[in-house]
Amino acid sequence: MATVWLGGCAGCHMSFLDLDEFLIELADAVDLVYSPVVDVKDYPENVDLCLIEGAVCNEDNLEILHKIRARTKVLVSFGDCAVTGNVPAMRNQLGIDNAENVLQRAYIENAQNNPAVPKADGIVPQLLENVRPVHEMVYVEYFLPGCPPPAARIKSLVAQLLAGAVPKQEGEQLKFG
Amino acid sequence: MAAKTLTIDGKQISAEENETVLQAATEAGIKIPTLCHLEGVYDVGACRLCIVEIAGTPKLLPACTTKVAEGMEVKTDSERLRKYRRMILELLFAERNHVCAVCVSNGHCELQALAYSLGMEHVRYDYTFPKWSVDTTHRLFGMDHNRCVLCTRCVRVCWHIEGAGTKNVSGRGAKSKIITDLNQSWGTSDSCTECGKCVMACPTGALFQKGSTVGEMERDRDKLEFIVTAREKKQWIAD
Amino acid sequence: MIYHDLIAIKEKELAARKKIVLRCCLAAGCMSSDAKGVKEQLAKAVAEAGLQDQVEVRGVGCMKLCCEGPLVAADPQNALYVKVTAANAPSIVAALNGGQANAAQTNPDAAFFKKQFSIVLANSGVVDPERIEGYIAADGYQALHEVLHEMTPKDVVEAMVKSGLRGRGGAGFPTGLKWGTVAKSPSAKKYVICNADEGDPGAFMDRSVLESDPHSVLEGMAIAAYAVGADQGFIYCRAEYPLAIARLNLAIKQAKTLGLLGAGIFESPFNFNIDIRIGAGAFVCGEETALMASVEGKRGTPRPRPPFPAESGLFGCPTLLNNVETFANVPAIYRKGAEWFAGIGTEKSKGTKVFALAGKIKNTGLIEVPMGTPLRTIVEEMGGGAPDGGTIKAVQTGGPSGGCIPSQHLDTPVDYESLGKLGSIMGSGGMIVMDQTTNMVEIARFFMEFCMDESCGKCIPCRAGTVQMHHILDKIANRQATARDLAKLEELCDMVRNTSLCGLGQTAPNPTMSTLRFFRNEYEALLQPDPFGPHSNGAAKQPELATK
Numbered sequence: 001m002a003t004v005w006l007g008g009c010a011g012c013h014m015s016f017l018d019l020d021e022f023l024i025e026l027a028d029a030v031d032l033v034y035s036p037v038v039d040v041k042d043y044p045e046n047v048d049l050c051l052i053e054g055a056v057c058n059e060d061n062l063e064i065l066h067k068i069r070a071r072t073k074v075l076v077s078f079g080d081c082a083v084t085g086n087v088p089a090m091r092n093q094l095g096i097d098n099a100e101n102v103l104q105r106a107y108i109e110n111a112q113n114n115p116a117v118p119k120a121d122g123i124v125p126q127l128l129e130n131v132r133p134v135h136e137m138v139y140v141e142y143f144l145p146g147c148p149p150p151a152a153r154i155k156s157l158v159a160q161l162l163a164g165a166v167p168k169q170e171g172e173q174l175k176f177g
Numbered sequence: 178m179a180a181k182t183l184t185i186d187g188k189q190i191s192a193e194e195n196e197t198v199l200q201a202a203t204e205a206g207i208k209i210p211t212l213c214h215l216e217g218v219y220d221v222g223a224c225r226l227c228i229v230e231i232a233g234t235p236k237l238l239p240a241c242t243t244k245v246a247e248g249m250e251v252k253t254d255s256e257r258l259r260k261y262r263r264m265i266l267e268l269l270f271a272e273r274n275h276v277c278a279v280c281v282s283n284g285h286c287e288l289q290a291l292a293y294s295l296g297m298e299h300v301r302y303d304y305t306f307p308k309w310s311v312d313t314t315h316r317l318f319g320m321d322h323n324r325c326v327l328c329t330r331c332v333r334v335c336w337h338i339e340g341a342g343t344k345n346v347s348g349r350g351a352k353s354k355i356i357t358d359l360n361q362s363w364g365t366s367d368s369c370t371e372c373g374k375c376v377m378a379c380p381t382g383a384l385f386q387k388g389s390t391v392g393e394m395e396r397d398r399d400k401l402e403f404i405v406t407a408r409e410k411k412q413w414i415a416d
Numbered sequence: 417m418i419y420h421d422l423i424a425i426k427e428k429e430l431a432a433r434k435k436i437v438l439r440c441c442l443a444a445g446c447m448s449s450d451a452k453g454v455k456e457q458l459a460k461a462v463a464e465a466g467l468q469d470q471v472e473v474r475g476v477g478c479m480k481l482c483c484e485g486p487l488v489a490a491d492p493q494n495a496l497y498v499k500v501t502a503a504n505a506p507s508i509v510a511a512l513n514g515g516q517a518n519a520a521q522t523n524p525d526a527a528f529f530k531k532q533f534s535i536v537l538a539n540s541g542v543v544d545p546e547r548i549e550g551y552i553a554a555d556g557y558q559a560l561h562e563v564l565h566e567m568t569p570k571d572v573v574e575a576m577v578k579s580g581l582r583g584r585g586g587a588g589f590p591t592g593l594k595w596g597t598v599a600k601s602p603s604a605k606k607y608v609i610c611n612a613d614e615g616d617p618g619a620f621m622d623r624s625v626l627e628s629d630p631h632s633v634l635e636g637m638a639i640a641a642y643a644v645g646a647d648q649g650f651i652y653c654r655a656e657y658p659l660a661i662a663r664l665n666l667a668i669k670q671a672k673t674l675g676l677l678g679a680g681i682f683e684s685p686f687n688f689n690i691d692i693r694i695g696a697g698a699f700v701c702g703e704e705t706a707l708m709a710s711v712e713g714k715r716g717t718p719r720p721r722p723p724f725p726a727e728s729g730l731f732g733c734p735t736l737l738n739n740v741e742t743f744a745n746v747p748a749i750y751r752k753g754a755e756w757f758a759g760i761g762t763e764k765s766k767g768t769k770v771f772a773l774a775g776k777i778k779n780t781g782l783i784e785v786p787m788g789t790p791l792r793t794i795v796e797e798m799g800g801g802a803p804d805g806g807t808i809k810a811v812q813t814g815g816p817s818g819g820c821i822p823s824q825h826l827d828t829p830v831d832y833e834s835l836g837k838l839g840s841i842m843g844s845g846g847m848i849v850m851d852q853t854t855n856m857v858e859i860a861r862f863f864m865e866f867c868m869d870e871s872c873g874k875c876i877p878c879r880a881g882t883v884q885m886h887h888i889l890d891k892i893a894n895r896q897a898t899a900r901d902l903a904k905l906e907e908l909c910d911m912v913r914n915t916s917l918c919g920l921g922q923t924a925p926n927p928t929m930s931t932l933r934f935f936r937n938e939y940e941a942l943l944q945p946d947p948f949g950p951h952s953n954g955a956a957k958q959p960e961l962a963t964k
């Protein structure tokens with residue numbers, strides 16, 4: 001199993017850590033082969049399950065997402081940013097120059113010291129023209145909405161997947177926000 | 178008044194002659210999803226979420242505007258209806274910018290509740306991310322067009338309960354927009370009586386009381402019903 | 417006015433006829449290329465040749481071969497001049513006496529003209545639409561007289577039922593049935609509305625009828641009003657038709673002056689007035705409930721039916737609403753008899769249909785043919801086939817609500833049922849011919865864009881669904897879509913068609929569905945591989961997860 005953190009606030013991962021004792025059960029059932037909380041540089045081959053937090057915001061996100069899709073059996077869009085684009089996607093409303101405008105605002109207008117847009121090819125990834133939810137870029141098997149999804153919701157989905165079932169989430173378990 | 182007998186989802190029901198299928202179903206405890214329907218104002222049949230199947234009619238008909246008839250056989254739930262309803266909701270979410278996480282109505286929103294109760298866990302259509310404005314010029318209320326579903330509930334209460342005629346629709350298609358008076362900012366409206374009925378009527382976070390933050394905008398729809406009952410039946414009943 | 421007066425006008429008009437008539441088209445098509453100047457120069461040339469007593473220069477309505485306009489016809493020489501300029505006028509007049517005309521001519525006996533069967537367009541290109549006497553000379557208003565004096569309203573409705581006329585506004589609803597419903601309503605106040613909104617791209621039949629023979633519509637409306645018991649009529653005409661509106665206004669004024677509209681028509685107790693309402697150019701205002709809202713001065717959006725206009729229409733009163741061409745058929749039905757009319761056309765589609773023939777075809781213009789005429793006769797014989805040696809690929813009927821009929825189905829007879837079977841509709845009469853260069857995905861995208869722009873925005877499936885369908889069509893056309901997108905498009909087509917509030921949304925998917933039905937390969941050729949789609953990781957189905 002793997003978890004990744006694309007364009008999101010890490011809140012979903014915090015919620016994941018809130019799984020408390022279920023984390024111990026989980027550790028018995030799966031190997032966490034890649035995650036922000038695991039020190040592995042490269043996404044491995046033959047991963048069974050990957051929870052993807054965050055929207056697709058930059059070239060780096062997209063590249064790893066493609067790699068994940070190719071190397072993973074089941075993808076789960078994990079949290080509202082992954083499912084809907086959520087707050088990160090609000091820049092899309094600004095129109096075609098949104099990426100440039102956002103950078104200007106963040107690094108120039110609001111800068112207290114050394115205003116400059118960070119630029120280092122190969123190190124700082126370029127922003128995509130638009131922020132998109134994960135399933136608009138690659139096929140996603142399951143969705144776990146919520147900002148962040150409460151631990152109970154995560155547990156329910158993961159437990160069902162571990163049991164080999166097609167996970168079923170209903171009613172308020174699917175609430176956004 | 179003559180009573181009509183009909184079946185809804187296999188259940189025998191007797192309803193009054195001029196009732197709609199929605200009214201008859203509600204009285205029988207059968208819940209049909211609705212969005213543009215609002216108790217107390219006339220129906221427009223716009224959201225199409227309340228569509229039902231009626232035996233002998235090839236068309237799907239909205240329960241809120243279809244009158245009951247003798248012997249009618251209504252189906253309010255089927256694979257097909259569920260699929261269409263979910264698609265309609267997906268279209269709504271893709272149409273404007275709904276960021277529930279930062280919305281005043283989060284947790285108290287009819288649209289949001291419809292989405293999860295109809296099993297919409299994601300939107301399959303590409304989000305359009307249009308640019309819409311927020312009007313906060315009114316002293317008491319705000320309007321965020323990003324969250325408006327164009328149900329016209331606000332327009333109907335403003336015209337037909339308050340009688341102010343402030344709210345209206347301009348433009349057409351996806352560019353339709355709820356406006357105040359002659360498409361001016363709400364704060365400059367001469368006709369608005371500040372009654373707040375539109376805010377009470379709004380199913381989403383589009384209309385809100387100023388000062389509400391995320392998840393704080395709860396509405397008291399009973400107030401609207403109270404006014405309507407008082408006016409139409411001359412009964413002053415508040416719970 | 418009594419019958420005798422009507423006949424007196426007719427006879428006076430006929431007696432004053434000159435030996436030679438130069439008919440000069442003054443409908444909008446030809447007017448846009450200086451037909452007015454042509455007519456003035458013709459009159460001047462006639463005067464200069466001293467032929468005023470023998471030659472009448474008459475402004476007439478559309479002469480049908482609009483692509484060759486301005487058109488001038490010389491009777492009884494049976495000459496038809498095309499692409500006439502003002503400079504040609506003197507030689508055309510000279511040719512009346514054996515001279516050589518320096519204007520191009522076309523054969524007035526060609527299939528384009530000879531295969532036409534004129535009921536609605538009988539006066540078009542013949543009478544002067546600006547003179548009521550011309551219409552009366554062509555037996556105009558006789559049917560109204562007969563109806564008022566010889567028939568009860570019930571007889572009138574029955575005759576309409578017997579004629580088998582079906583509405584020409586698109587859906588083909590039986591006209592007699594509609595009249596009967598309104599007639600049966602006990603309401604004291606009823607209305608008759610003529611739908612002249614004609615919003616389909618490529619359609620100009622109704623405009624031509626109004627510009628060429630406005631009185632036939634007025635007479636048809638008056639007969640309908642008598643049948644259903646209405647005393648007020650409205651013509652809802654789009655603002656883009658200024659010439660039609662001007663001629664209608666003039667026609668109404670003339671009819672009123674002669675007592676053919678107004679109070680006590682033909683000395684009977686029947687009163688009927690007609691007013692014009694001008695639409696501001698929204699396609700959806702052609703939908704009957706939106707149209708009535710617009711006439712009432714409200715925002716023109718459709719409302720759910722029932723109640724149908726026949727029960728509760730304009731200002732809540734029972735209202736008869738018919739299309740221009742439907743009304744234009746009416747006088748002939750009463751003049752010549754319902755049986756005569758029912759003898760034309762097919763079993764279920766009676767009479768004729770006017771089409772605006774346009775697109776990749778040699779002869780563009782107006783044609784009127786009996787129902788059941790094969791499409792091939794229309795496009796190949798009458799239309800002359802595709803220009804520049806091209807081949808016809810498909811024929812589009814019904815505009816944004818219709819479909820494309822591929823060339824292998826060209827032998828289909830044009831009637832409501834046959835077109836419906838092919839996933840198209842008769843529609844109001846737009847007929848767009850496409851040749852081998854036409855990209856069908858583009859066509860679908862064009863019509864979807866039209867519907868998206870014209871959606872009134874009231875109901876969600878149409879308002880938001882057309883946006884998404886257009887977006888997917890755009891992606892397909894730009895080679896950015898995958899098979900998954902195509903599946904989504906088809907699913908949306910099905911949903912929007914079944915859940916939209918009015919006909920606009922319900923039929924918006926038609927052009928897409930019909931091109932998908934007959935030209936699916938064109939869509940598929942544009943699809944892209946889906947490298948990150950389902951099972952792109954090699955799994956054929958829901959993968960089983962390995963646990964420790």
Ligand SMILES: Cc1cc2nc3c(=O)[nH]c(=O)nc-3n(C[C@H](O)[C@H](O)[C@H](O)COP(=O)(O)O)c2cc1C
Pocket residue numbers: 582583584585586587588589591611612613614615616699700701702703704705737738739740742844918919920
């Ligand atoms: C979106 C839409 C546009 C329409 N536009 C026209 C129109 O321009 N002219 C017309 O006669 N009918 C139009 N119709 C059909 C009318 O609603 C109505 O059916 C028709 O005018 C009835 O007349 P008929 O019975 O003579 O055909 C339209 C319908 C829809 C749904």
Ligand code: SF4
Pocket residue numbers: 176177274275276277278280281282283284286287288289324381382383
């Ligand atoms: S209006 Fe409702 S659906 Fe839209 S963002 Fe707010 S809570 Fe979410």
Ligand code: SF4
Pocket residue numbers: 331334335339341342343344368369370371372373374375376
């Ligand atoms: S506050 Fe009252 S008067 Fe003002 S817009 Fe809302 S409903 Fe209309």
Ligand code: SF4
Pocket residue numbers: 324325326327328329330331332355375378379380381383384
């Ligand atoms: S502002 Fe609210 S009540 Fe008014 S149309 Fe929009 S969603 Fe409906």
Ligand code: SF4
Pocket residue numbers: 700717718870871872873874875876878879916917918919920921922
């Ligand atoms: S189908 Fe389209 S045009 Fe008709 S009511 Fe709905 S939004 Fe308006």
Ligand code: FES
Pocket residue numbers: 210211212213214221222223224225226227228239240241242
């Ligand atoms: S509730 Fe019936 S259409 Fe909206």
Ligand code: FES
Pocket residue numbers: 441442443444445446447477478479480481482485486487781
């Ligand atoms: S407009 Fe002149 S021939 Fe049609």
